[in-house]
Amino acid sequence: xxxxxxxxxxxxxxxxxxxxxxxxxxxxxxxxxxxxxxxxxxxxxxxxxxxxxxxxxxxxxxxxxxxxxxxxxxxxxxxxxxxxxxxxxxxxxxxxxxxxxxxxxxxxxxxxxxxxxxxxxxxxxxxxxxxxxxxxxxxxxxxxxxxxxxxxxxxxx
Numbered sequence: 001x002x003x004x005x006x007x008x009x010x011x012x013x014x015x016x017x018x019x020x021x022x023x024x025x026x027x028x029x030x031x032x033x034x035x036x037x038x039x040x041x042x043x044x045x046x047x048x049x050x051x052x053x054x055x056x057x058x059x060x061x062x063x064x065x066x067x068x069x070x071x072x073x074x075x076x077x078x079x080x081x082x083x084x085x086x087x088x089x090x091x092x093x094x095x096x097x098x099x100x101x102x103x104x105x106x107x108x109x110x111x112x113x114x115x116x117x118x119x120x121x122x123x124x125x126x127x128x129x130x131x132x133x134x135x136x137x138x139x140x141x142x143x144x145x146x147x148x149x150x151x152x153x154x155x156x157x
Contacts, residue, residue, distance in 0.1 A: 038099040042098060042099075042119040045097060045098075046117055046132050046133075049117045049134070052071045052086040053066070055086055056086060057112075059084065061111060062111055063110070063111055064110070065115035065136065066081075069092055071086045072085065072087050072089045072091065072092020099121055100119045100120060104116065104118070114136045117134045117135070118132065118133050130142040130143065130144050131144075131147065131148050132156070133148065135151060139155050139156075141154060141155050141156065142154055142156055
């Protein structure tokens, strides 16, 4: 009689069980890391919107601050008051960037001396756990209750 070579069914099941335990530990950490990366990208985008608003107001002082759509422009972009070509068209067009959507609006008056900017997760709790807000004070604030952040929320440190 020859001795059979290979692994028994029990040995294979033990290996599969060990792999599943390791995956069960690793996957939640991976999802939290991805959410943290999305939020870091959102904060960077809010900062970019703040800078773009200042650039726009300096370039077009008779208009002042403006809406998010006027800060971008389709590619190829020709700079002007309605499409300043300052920020990414994905952001200025209201698209999704890193699991967040962004909005920015100018205050009343001409020239506008105020603006607001918001970054909200597409799916709260999955793509991000915080909503971000900034205004003409350039302080970035966040809320963790699922509602859009406002000027009364916690400043980002």
